[in-house]
Amino acid sequence: MDMNSATSQFKNRFGYSPARIVRAPGRINLLGEHVDYNDGLVLPAAIDRATYIAFSPSVTDRSTIVAVDFDQPAVFSVEGLSAKSQTDGSPLPEWAHYPTGLMWALREAGLATPAMDAVFLSNVPRGSGLSSSASVEMAFALAWQTLGGWTRSPMERALLGQKAENQYVGVNCGIMDQFASACGEENKALLLDCRSLEYRSLPLPESVSLVVADTTVRRKLTSGEYNNRRNACEETVNLLKDDLRAMTSLSEVHLVDITILAKGLPPELARRSRHVVEEIGRVNQSQSLLEAGDVQQFGQLMNQCHVSLRDLYEVSIPELDAMVEIAQGLRGCYGARLTGAGFGGCTINLVEREHASEFVERLAKGYESNTGLHPEIYICRASDGARLL
Numbered sequence: 001m002d003m004n005s006a007t008s009q010f011k012n013r014f015g016y017s018p019a020r021i022v023r024a025p026g027r028i029n030l031l032g033e034h035v036d037y038n039d040g041l042v043l044p045a046a047i048d049r050a051t052y053i054a055f056s057p058s059v060t061d062r063s064t065i066v067a068v069d070f071d072q073p074a075v076f077s078v079e080g081l082s083a084k085s086q087t088d089g090s091p092l093p094e095w096a097h098y099p100t101g102l103m104w105a106l107r108e109a110g111l112a113t114p115a116m117d118a119v120f121l122s123n124v125p126r127g128s129g130l131s132s133s134a135s136v137e138m139a140f141a142l143a144w145q146t147l148g149g150w151t152r153s154p155m156e157r158a159l160l161g162q163k164a165e166n167q168y169v170g171v172n173c174g175i176m177d178q179f180a181s182a183c184g185e186e187n188k189a190l191l192l193d194c195r196s197l198e199y200r201s202l203p204l205p206e207s208v209s210l211v212v213a214d215t216t217v218r219r220k221l222t223s224g225e226y227n228n229r230r231n232a233c234e235e236t237v238n239l240l241k242d243d244l245r246a247m248t249s250l251s252e253v254h255l256v257d258i259t260i261l262a263k264g265l266p267p268e269l270a271r272r273s274r275h276v277v278e279e280i281g282r283v284n285q286s287q288s289l290l291e292a293g294d295v296q297q298f299g300q301l302m303n304q305c306h307v308s309l310r311d312l313y314e315v316s317i318p319e320l321d322a323m324v325e326i327a328q329g330l331r332g333c334y335g336a337r338l339t340g341a342g343f344g345g346c347t348i349n350l351v352e353r354e355h356a357s358e359f360v361e362r363l364a365k366g367y368e369s370n371t372g373l374h375p376e377i378y379i380c381r382a383s384d385g386a387r388l389l
């Protein structure tokens with residue numbers, strides 16, 4: 001599953017060799033959960049699982065894009081973009097909304113999107129919290145940049161990808177996923193200020209692995225709960241405005257203030273906002289810890305984050321708690337917490353590399369005997385962002 005298979009798949013489908021290959025990774029988030037939509041700080045890293053596209057300019061005005069993982073082509077041109085239809089009038093398959101969404105967003109920005117022949121495939125698991133969708137988007141943004149002969153910065157491409165996902169695909173995501181896929185750096189975590197979009201990279205020791213453990217629990221009403229949490233944060237901002245007039249997001253509340261301010265809030269809102277403010281504080285703290293290579297203390301912040309997501313933000317479930325508790329008791333584990341929206345999905349674990357395979361084995365066993373479920377567990381390392389190969 002890499003650039004060689006993208007090339008051979010392209011030759012199979014189109015009968016000639018592709019002009020170029022791009023690679024764009026998935027991502028994990030080490031710290032800063034449920035703070036992106038509060039304009040706070042997040043700490044994602046791109047990972048060594050990625051989407052690969054092999055592509056060439058098309059000699060026609062139609063793009064033919066094959067999703068190898070779905071064994072399905074989509075054929076489209078500019079005319080069918082807003083109707084989300086293919087050139088034969090049939091609806092675009094759902095996966096094609098990501099590439100066509102990118103095409104739409106790029107064209108909205110006045111950028112050329114020449115027709116292409118392309119195949120793409122990915123080893124980022126879909127719908128598991130590693131952001132396969134952003135990796136597809138950032139790969140196509142770079143493919144079109146290459147064919148279109150224009151240049152936008154990685155952050156600008158990330159914003160165009162977010163726009164495609166928000167407005168064309170119809171998913172209300174923040175900027176973190178596309179940002180990490182576009183701007184990732186090997187063996188680095190990225191500290192992003194979601195308001196200013198300023199960021200810097202922080203070193204992750206080569207001796208640690210990023211282990212993602214999927215509980216395999218998928219809750220149906222997750223988006224409802226996610227929207228509830230977003231609304232709670234907005235409501236809190238509105239209530240606090242009486243005290244802090246110019247305030248527009250929870251990221252502006254200081255750690256010392258939240259204790260006082262929370263007293264005047266309904267208990268549920270007090271818990272939610274305390275999580276957000278303290279979580280931003282933890283990401284702030286993580287900066288000097290990672291600079292000093294102190295993964296031990298950094299791992300403690302991840303553990304604290306889990307407690308906060310469980311008790312204050314209340315987005316955990318027994319399966320996530322079990323996965324985290326088991327992990328925290330294993331050799332080589334610095335920190336473990338639930339990651340993503342919650343109510344199912346994955347945990348992220350920071351693990352000493354030499355113990356990583358043993359960790360995976362024991363975590364899987366422990367989780368299985370505790371819950372009867374078979375988890376999917378991925379060992380990752382921090383990798384480069386989207387690149388032409």
Ligand code: ADP
Nearest residue numbers: 067069094095122126127128129130131132133
């Ligand atoms: P994730 O958390 O992995 O980003 P999403 O639901 O946001 O989950 O995105 C998953 C969707 O992205 C898939 O249903 C599919 O439409 C698209 N996608 C992701 N990976 C691929 C792939 N390898 N091939 C085609 N489409 C993909």
Ligand code: MG
Nearest residue numbers: 131132133134
């Ligand atoms: Mg996604």
